[in-house]
Every structure is written in C-alpha cells, then in structure tokens.
Amino acid sequence: MNFLILKKCCLVGLFSGLLFYSVSSSIADDESSLDLFQKRISPILRSPKASSCVECHLSGVDLKNYIGKTEEETFASLRSGGLIDMNNPDRSKILTFIKRAPEKESPISREVRKKEFEAFRAWIRLAVRDPKLAAAKSGNDQLGPTLPLEVIRHTRKGRIVKSFVENIWSEIGRCVNCHSPELNRNKIGRNGHTKEDVDAISWVVPRNPSATLDMLVESGNIDTDKPQLSSLLTKPVGLEKHGGGPKFAVGSRTDKNYRRFLNDYAAIINGKYSKLEQLPEEPDEVAVLTKQQLRIVDIPARLDKKLLRVDIYKQLGRGWSKTRWATAESLINGKRHMWQNVILVIAPRDSARAKKMKPNISVLPPGRYLIKIYIDRDDRTKKNRDYQLGKREFYGQVEIQGEWKPGYQPPKIIQAPVRD
Numbered sequence: 001m002n003f004l005i006l007k008k009c010c011l012v013g014l015f016s017g018l019l020f021y022s023v024s025s026s027i028a029d030d031e032s033s034l035d036l037f038q039k040r041i042s043p044i045l046r047s048p049k050a051s052s053c054v055e056c057h058l059s060g061v062d063l064k065n066y067i068g069k070t071e072e073e074t075f076a077s078l079r080s081g082g083l084i085d086m087n088n089p090d091r092s093k094i095l096t097f098i099k100r101a102p103e104k105e106s107p108i109s110r111e112v113r114k115k116e117f118e119a120f121r122a123w124i125r126l127a128v129r130d131p132k133l134a135a136a137k138s139g140n141d142q143l144g145p146t147l148p149l150e151v152i153r154h155t156r157k158g159r160i161v162k163s164f165v166e167n168i169w170s171e172i173g174r175c176v177n178c179h180s181p182e183l184n185r186n187k188i189g190r191n192g193h194t195k196e197d198v199d200a201i202s203w204v205v206p207r208n209p210s211a212t213l214d215m216l217v218e219s220g221n222i223d224t225d226k227p228q229l230s231s232l233l234t235k236p237v238g239l240e241k242h243g244g245g246p247k248f249a250v251g252s253r254t255d256k257n258y259r260r261f262l263n264d265y266a267a268i269i270n271g272k273y274s275k276l277e278q279l280p281e282e283p284d285e286v287a288v289l290t291k292q293q294l295r296i297v298d299i300p301a302r303l304d305k306k307l308l309r310v311d312i313y314k315q316l317g318r319g320w321s322k323t324r325w326a327t328a329e330s331l332i333n334g335k336r337h338m339w340q341n342v343i344l345v346i347a348p349r350d351s352a353r354a355k356k357m358k359p360n361i362s363v364l365p366p367g368r369y370l371i372k373i374y375i376d377r378d379d380r381t382k383k384n385r386d387y388q389l390g391k392r393e394f395y396g397q398v399e400i401q402g403e404w405k406p407g408y409q410p411p412k413i414i415q416a417p418v419r420d
C-alpha cells in the first residue's frame, strides 16, 4: 500500500517537472498583459508567504522586491535594470533568477517556483509586445533588493554552509560518537537510554553539513534570538549540563569559532546586515581536526584549569615555517600535571596546504617541529572570550622530531619546559 502511494507521488512529481520546463503554458489571445499582471504577478507581492528565493537567500532577497505597484512601473524598472530581455523574453534575467533551484528541491518550494516562473514568463512574453509598456519610463526608484551585492552574497545559503563547515563541521569529530546516528547505536540500552532517547539527540546528518545545520535549527539547538545561548554552544563549552561533559574551553579557538558562526547566522536570519562594513571578517587561517594526540607532562599543579595553546611550526630548510602548521587549545589538568589534546592542522586560507586539508584524514607529516606553548595564567580568555593568547602568555618551547601516529595509544609526549 505504502509502496503504491510512493510510486504515484513520484510519477506526479516527474510529470509536473516535465510540464515546468518543456511545455509552455498557453496564453489566451484575448488576455492583455495588464490582466495577467493583476491576476498573477500582483498576488505574489501581496502574498504573506515568502518567495522561492529565500530557499537560498536567507536575507534581503525576495521576488516581491521586483514587483512595483503598477504594471508600467514594474516593467520599466525591470527593463532598465537589465532583467527583461526585449528580443528574447524567455531569456530574461529575472527568469534565470526564478529558475535557480537547489539540488534537492522540496515539493512545496518546487510548486511555488513553478507558479512564479510561469506567471513571470507569461507576463513578460505579452508585455514586451505592448508598445505602451515599451515606452514607459522608469522612475528614480529601481526595483530589486536594496542591499549591497556583498551583503547578498554573504547571506546566501551556500556561503553560510561554507562558514558552518569551517567553524563547526571541521571539528565535528569531537561530537559524532554520541550525536551521529551511524556511530551512537551502541549507546542504546546503556545508562537507561532508549532508542528514542538516542534518536532524539542524533543531530548529525552523516556527510551532510547543510542538512546538519537545518537539523540543528529545527531541533532548537541553534537559538537565533540569543545565539550565545544556543545549546550547540552552551553544552559542549560546559556552561550548561551536558551528557557528553565539556568538550572545549570557554575562550578557546573552538569557542571563538562556534560563536563566530552562531552570531553571524543569527544576524543574517534577523536581517541585521545592510552595509558592507557590518559583515564580519573571515579569519585568515583555516584548520581541520586530525587524529594525532599531543600530551605535555610535568606541568605544575598550580596551572590547573588554565587554558593552554600550542602552535606547531615545521622545519623547512634551515629555519622554521613562517606560519603555524598545527595548533591545539584546551585546559590543563593540574592534578595529573598534564595537558592533552588532539591537534588541528592549520594553514593560511588561500595556501596550497589549506586546499588539501580534510577533517580526520589530514595529519602532520613526519619531520622536525618547534612547539610553542602559551598559557593563559591570568584567565584573560575567561573574562573576554575573544582575547587571543600572544607574547604575554608565552610559556616556553620544545623541539620534536619524527613520525607521529594518529590515535590515543601512544600520544606524542613532550615535557613542559622548566620555568622558575
């Protein structure tokens, strides 16, 4: 029974798809472009529903922006904006905009898009033949989005997913054991967790950062009103009770990345950007998680819970690399006199090294390295989560040589530099 329903729906989907692109809708000869405009274009402007554009443009772009109060105004403005092609109406740029669909189109947005497309195409075909419209002059107000192009680009879904990948997905390896449905099945039945409990926290969609982001928003784990209070951040950073315990420290690089993404995402959703200057700057480095572990031993107990960062430089020729090749940042365990963390490989954004980096696959190659250690003894990152450890926090450095196996056993172990 279910199978039959499924089959029927797919056939209908396929059929409407064919209609959309190959069979042109018939235009009744006696229908004027004005009738068409009033019947099919104006309602789009008045509709409380968002247009198809918002599937990719999360802020500032809507088909409604392109529709004026009258037919003349709309036509003249679209024409002077280069969005209507007088000689080849079916090639008008506004139609290209409407036709753009994501790879996986939902049936509802497909319907909306089809309706918009057919309405505009039918109207433009008639309108270009109307001498009265061809003579219409556009006023001072150009229709279309009022935001600068840079803002339109910044708030596009594809760009947002790229930022999600850089800031959050690049370290998803810290979360997947418990939050990916592919890896958390062994949690069912343990500590009284039912299958439903485990399914309820399976917000990772394997190999699909875009769907994972949608899932995090739908499940309320991203709070677009108070982004800093999103469970996605407060739980793993240890500001709220978390079944998985604290996964990264307040003020650490990961905390900064999570907050960068969440603040930007909320600003986009809430339409906060209107000027180029308001857009956040991209960090000039990109990084991904490796599976290589670094342990520093013999750290004085008084440094318990202080944030420690390592920056790792590779020997190239006779000197050290100018930029860091790896980094890691987390709290010191004073009781055990040690610090341990998995390292991230890191590189300048546009470098050849950055282009080759893959989460959980990239490793630091064998070689000779300089490890610089920074410790936040005065807890500056706790008071200001954006504070960057620098010269003031430099603690010492250690050189290492050789291969470095991924995994916990054994980690790479180094001795903390001795200080008075």
Ligand code: HEC
Binding pocket: 051, 052, 053, 054, 055, 056, 057, 061, 062, 063, 097, 098, 099, 100, 101, 102, 103, 145, 149, 152, 153, 156, 158
């Ligand atoms: C499937 C995703 C998608 C949909 C749906 C979509 N766009 Fe776009 N849009 C893009 C992409 C990709 C770009 C290119 C952005 C860039 O250059 O960085 C873009 C760019 C734009 C720009 C910037 C100017 C330009 O020519 O590049 C405008 C304006 C625009 N789209 C309007 C619209 C309108 C209006 C709609 C709805 C009718 C729409 N878009 C629907 C993906 C989409």
Ligand code: HEC
Binding pocket: 174, 175, 176, 177, 178, 179, 200, 201, 203, 219, 221, 231, 232, 233, 235, 236, 241, 242, 243, 244, 245, 247
């Ligand atoms: C060792 C297992 C484990 C790891 C690893 C882990 N978590 Fe969790 N997480 C849990 C458990 C168990 C819960 C459910 C109890 C709770 O809400 O704290 C949870 C809940 C959450 C929730 C709320 C989910 C919901 O829908 O209610 C979020 C968000 C979350 N974790 C984020 C993260 C992030 C981000 C990471 C990686 C940086 C991470 N967790 C790593 C075990 C883990």
